[in-house]
Amino acid sequence: MAYGVDPSGFVLKRLPEILAEIQAANVATFGPGVTQTDQSPLGQLNGLHADLAATFWEIALSVYQALDPDQAEGVNLDRIAKLRLLERAPGESEIDFRQAITNAGRARIDMSDLSQALSAIAGVWVQTYVNDGDVADADGISAHSVAVAILGGDDDEIAKTVRAYVVPGIGTYGNTTLETTIEGFCRSIKIVRPAVVNVTIEVDVEAQSDRNGCPPPSALAIAAGLAQSLTGATRPRNGQDLTEFLVRQAIESRYPNVRVAAVRASRSPAAVGVVPVAFTFFEIMAVSADRITIIPV
Known part of the structure; x- marks a missing residue:
C-alpha cells in the first residue's frame, strides 16, 4: 500500500503498519528465528523505532493539512489566504473564509476575490460590478470596466486593494478618483462613493396571532426588524x-403572522407618497427605525 500524498489526499502510515514493516525487515536480515517479542531487547528497540516513525508521519500529516485550504484552520488558513491576497473579514467564519479561498460555488473568481479583499477592510460596506460588454451598461458602467461601490474605509487602502485585483487595461468606473503609486508606477483608480439618502417609510400591516396563540409583534418591533433587514x-x-416588494419581503419573511397591506415612502424629510422611490447608481438609501412608521389596520 502506498502512503503519503496521493491524488485522494494524505494516507497516514500508522503505528501497527510501521511496526510490522520493522519486524519484517528484521526477519529478512537475521532470519525467521530472530526473537523480537515485546519483552525482548530487539522488540523494545522495534517499539522505540516505530513510535518515533509514527510521530514523524503525524507531523507530516499536520504539515499537509496546514497547507490544504479544505483542512487548515486558524492562523494556518490565514497564511494560505495571503497567497491569494485575501484577508479574513471581521467575524468571518472558518467555513465562509475557506469557501472564499477556494472559490467554492463561485463562477466569477475575479470578482469574488476583489469583493472578499475589500470586505476585509475595517468598517466598509462594498458591492462590486463588472461590465464585460462593448458598450456602457444600464448603470452607466463603461465597457470592459469594473465598478466598486463602497461606504467607509481608508481611500489609500481601498485604492491599493482594487489595484491588486484589477489589472492594467481593465477600466474602473465611479464618481471618485483615487491615486496610487506602487514601486514608482502611478495609476488612477475610480470608485463609486454613493451619496447616502435617508428615507422615510410608512407601512400599513395586518397582524394576527400565530398558530400557537402567541400575539403578533408590536409596531415598534416590526419597525426595528425592517430597519435591521x-x-x-x-x-x-x-x-x-425602494419598492413595496423590498419592504414586503423584509417584513413578511421575518414575521410570518404579519401581512403588508400598503407601503408609502419618500426621501427624508419629504412627505411619504406612493412607491417606488427611485435612486441613481451613485445613490444608496439609508434606513433607520426612527424614520419608520408601522400602522396596524
Missing part, C-alpha cells in the same frame, strides 16, 4: 429602488 451587510445596494 435593510441595514448593515444586507442593506439594499446602490441604485436599488
Whole structure:
C-alpha cells in the first residue's frame, strides 16, 4: 500500500503498519528465528523505532493539512489566504473564509476575490460590478470596466486593494478618483462613493396571532426588524429602488403572522407618497427605525 500524498489526499502510515514493516525487515536480515517479542531487547528497540516513525508521519500529516485550504484552520488558513491576497473579514467564519479561498460555488473568481479583499477592510460596506460588454451598461458602467461601490474605509487602502485585483487595461468606473503609486508606477483608480439618502417609510400591516396563540409583534418591533433587514451587510445596494416588494419581503419573511397591506415612502424629510422611490447608481438609501412608521389596520 502506498502512503503519503496521493491524488485522494494524505494516507497516514500508522503505528501497527510501521511496526510490522520493522519486524519484517528484521526477519529478512537475521532470519525467521530472530526473537523480537515485546519483552525482548530487539522488540523494545522495534517499539522505540516505530513510535518515533509514527510521530514523524503525524507531523507530516499536520504539515499537509496546514497547507490544504479544505483542512487548515486558524492562523494556518490565514497564511494560505495571503497567497491569494485575501484577508479574513471581521467575524468571518472558518467555513465562509475557506469557501472564499477556494472559490467554492463561485463562477466569477475575479470578482469574488476583489469583493472578499475589500470586505476585509475595517468598517466598509462594498458591492462590486463588472461590465464585460462593448458598450456602457444600464448603470452607466463603461465597457470592459469594473465598478466598486463602497461606504467607509481608508481611500489609500481601498485604492491599493482594487489595484491588486484589477489589472492594467481593465477600466474602473465611479464618481471618485483615487491615486496610487506602487514601486514608482502611478495609476488612477475610480470608485463609486454613493451619496447616502435617508428615507422615510410608512407601512400599513395586518397582524394576527400565530398558530400557537402567541400575539403578533408590536409596531415598534416590526419597525426595528425592517430597519435591521435593510441595514448593515444586507442593506439594499446602490441604485436599488425602494419598492413595496423590498419592504414586503423584509417584513413578511421575518414575521410570518404579519401581512403588508400598503407601503408609502419618500426621501427624508419629504412627505411619504406612493412607491417606488427611485435612486441613481451613485445613490444608496439609508434606513433607520426612527424614520419608520408601522400602522396596524
